[in-house]
Amino acid sequence: MAEKKLMKGNEALAEAAIRAGCRFFFGYPITPQNELLEYMARHLPEVGGTFLQSESEIGAINMVFGASCAGVRVMTSSSGPGISLKQEGISYLAGSELPAVIVNIMRTGPGLGGIAPTQSDYFQATKGGGHGDYRLLVLAPASVQEMADLTALAFEKADEYRNPVLILGDGVLGQMMEPVILPEQAAQERLEKPWATTGKGNNEKAKLITSLYIKPEEAECFNSRLRAKYSAMEERETRFERYRADDAEVIAIAYGTAARLCMAAVDMVRERGIRAGLIRPITLFPFPVEPLRAAAQAGSSFLTVELSTGQMVEDVRLAIEGRQPVEFYGRTGGMVPEPRVIADRLEELARKKASAQMARSDEGGAA
Template sequence: MTQKVLMKGNEAIAEAAIRAGCRFFFGYPITPQNELLEYMARNLPKVDGVFLQSESEIGAINMVMGAACTGARVMTSSSGPGISLKQEGISYIAGSELPAVIVNIMRTGPGLGGIAPTQSDYYQAAKGGGHGDYRLMVLAPSSVQEMADLMFLAFDKADEYRNPVMVLGDGVLGQMMEPVILPEPKEGNAVEKAWATTGKGNNPESKLITSLYIKPEEAEKFCEHLAAKYRTMAEKDTRWESYRAEDAEIITVAYGTAARLCMAAVDMARDKGIRAGLIRPITLFPFPSAPIYAAAEKGARFLTVELSTGQMVDDVRLAVNGKSTVGFYGRSGGMVPDPRDILSQIEQIESEKTGTTAATEGGAA
């Protein structure tokens, strides 16, 4: 019989990772995700796993790379400044085609920033962040339950594509407590990994793992191989959720905590007779451009809502491709809007439509 347990988001991520077969964790403390490290430190050794608090974020990501080379399920976690320090290693992991999971529980920035929640690391996560032509699959949960569920998906997709996967949360999701049904445990090394460097005696097929291609012809061929892999991700693994968007004339686009706020605002707008809806990206890369474009073709207008000064809004505008208008509403620095603030933005868009209609009718008359 499945039971719900009350857990913090950070703890749910850690427990789900262990149940997904993660047996190596390397990290360094930074708020607002320290509970994740603490949970791993207490519980990973209980399943014969290895927890190690490294000397730095740079050390941690290189340890992740080493464990990933052996085919083990491995992860790290941090927040914005720590992820910045890991970027070179993340690029090396992607360039070496190694599976690993990276969790970012976002805090304010730029610079050292503060511990309050924001979504200001979208560019860093969804656009690569490090050097070279590489991408991460980026998963954006919006509840504690989804934080647990997406950890299983993250490890599976990292193995499937031999590519790092990032789970992007924020300080609200990391610190809040909600009831969670935890997935059933499974072994992490059930998938045969012929490429893993486990030694010639144990694995005659294992080869040298590298991201170094000196000859331009070889380097180009490899970059084209990676690009093809990312296109496959987009074709097979783009994920999103629609909420009351089927007949919506105004569609909010938001992820994570902002999406929760938008759902409440959409309900309030519907109560006032405004046909509002929500499209929530679950994968930030690959980005769900198709449903946004389809809604734009039907005449919907858009409001992108973020806990930042505007980053994902660029991808929404690209997805709309000039077919409609894209507004933006954001709060930054750790300020979180009330759903009524978002409702006001929806009402403003609705009033602009009414005003345009009235002007057209008046001119025609």
């Protein structure tokens, strides 16, 4: 049986990356993800890898671009302001169809903000913070175990789709310690990447990696091919968790740290005799539209809970398509709500739902 280790989320993610075959890391310090850099600096050279603290976040993402062109597994990490600086390079990675893993351990904003945890980078992660029609596969862990597991998955999917994958954590998940079973060491055989710029062999055509298409017809064809790839992600890669949601009349929607709080809140509300549940998106792109739509068709009402002023709630409302009410509760600035407060909001939503049903029943009787 695999041994459990007590680790910080940042450290578990870094160790999982090394075990997944990551051998190049480029980054720049920013709280609350510095332990990730420190771990990679200490342990990546032990397996023959290269760690480099770049002169800036812009430098780091362009080093990632170069390493990915050579066909190696490569990662960078930062927090909100640093990810903002990387956006042009992320667009170039997606436009050049280069695999890479990018980690954002979110902190408060906008601007310099603070070092406390938040979830206010959802738009940046899921809507393409850089230029052009591109998407990233976005994974949202909710525990230290998932920080490790989803990192291993991120490297696999980055190579499978030749596309950057973003892991979206937060300051709580990065700093907290939990028992974790680390993924097995990946086989070290070199992955076949015939597109990689590793030199021209005999009878081979020159290899060119580019995102530049001057002719409009070629550019449109290229964007159509990318769109087909993103559609394939939507069909195959949607991941979510349902918690006590099968018979729920009110459902919390939350990811990451907020989802952990909602699980406790759901248990509290169940003890009050109210059928509450949780749907937790694990992939933020692709967003789990179908389970939300099915719950809405079954008559559930929804409370979206985020550590922000409300960003994912827009995708929830789009998924529901007006079938049922969607309310929002959020905290900002690094403030983390107590589960009992979320439980009270779920109970209030249940009362509103019952009142609305009674009013419709009275109208039907009067008619």
